[in-house]
Amino acid sequence: MITTSIDIPESVDSLPKWKDALSKYGVKIVASVDELLANCDVVMIMSLDGRRHLAEASLVLKAGKRLYIGRPIAANFSDAVSIIRLSEQTKTPCWTSSQHRFSPGFIGMKNHPEVGNVLGCEMYGGCPTVPHHAELYWHALHSIETIYSIMGAGCVSVSCTSTPIAESITGTWADGRVATYRGIKKGAIKYSGTVFGEKGVSVTGVYGHGVPVKGIVPTNDKYMGYEGIAIEIAKFFKGGPVPVSANETLEILSFMEAAHESKSKNGVNIQISDIMKKAQK
Structure with missing residues (x-):
């Protein structure tokens, strides 16, 4: 499912490319969600406008169709939690993830033989924002989700400067491990x-490439790009479990929400548990 929004030029500019690419594989282009649901078994929501996702996901989940939602899951914390809860209520599997999570050079760091058990990480990447989405949902999510692919769940507090x-966002895990994220707003951008x-x-690898060996980051190997997450989506649509659990997704959302709150309170530590309570209301 791909829709456009006039205030997101990228969504408008990319639509012809999507149509051309999909038509080559015999994909039927339809004009409404209802028509889509009548002609498919599973659904991917790939539109960039997270403001639309709750309404779109509601129709899909109530129809009982397995659902993958591309980044961003929604435009804000409340909508994102509502999607997760609706998935639970309808007992319809649904998940979301940045493609960076499954890039070999990132996910492969969790069990890297030269690193051993992970004690912490420092990740960095682009942090552009748009006025109609929560700041970290737009591009920062790529690096924050990479932190979770390496560290796993279990963050208890977050601060943001x-x-x-x-x-600059710091997360502290229950076992004392620490992860930081530098969101680049000015200067050269690299993930x-x-x-x-x-x-x-x-060092980690870079997006689309493999894990480093003895500090050397490969760039001449096979470029994976979106392939890693595409494989996971395919396995899920064939009946497999969700690759990223609802609980972990909820924690990632709470991590970002805690960072937003910390920023508004001059960098104080915010407890993840306090944010999670909001999701239970």
Whole structure:
């Protein structure tokens, strides 16, 4: 499912490309969600406008169709939680993820032989924002989700410092591990990081490529790009479990919401549990 929004030029500009690419594979283009649901078994919501996703996802989930939602899951915390809860209520499997999570050079750092058990990481990437979405939902999510692919769930508190140059977010895990995110707002943009482990310290790979070996980041290997997440989506649509649990997704959303709140309160530590309580109301 791909829709356009006039205040998101990228969504308008990319639609002809989507239509051309999909038509080559015999994909039927329809004009409404109802018509779509009558002609499919599963659904991907790939439109960039998260403001539309709750309404779109509601129709899909109530129809009992397995659902994948591309980044961003929604435009704000409340809508995102509503989608998760509706998936639970309808007992219809649904998940969301940044494609960065499944890039080999990132997800492969969790069990990297040169790093060992992960004790922490520092990730960085682009942090552009748009006025109609919560700040971290737009592009920062890529790096924040990468943190979770490396660290796993279990963050208990978050703090955020913001300047016109960068966002600096620190998360502390229940076992004492620490992860940081630098959201680049000015200067050169790259998506990468450093992982700290019991055996060693290593840079991560870069998006689309493999894990580094002895600190050397491969760039001449096979480019994976979207392939990693496409494989996971295909397995899910064939009846497999959701690759990212609802609980972990809820924690990632709470991490970002806690960072937003910390920023508004001059960088104080915000407890994830306090944010999670909002999701239970």
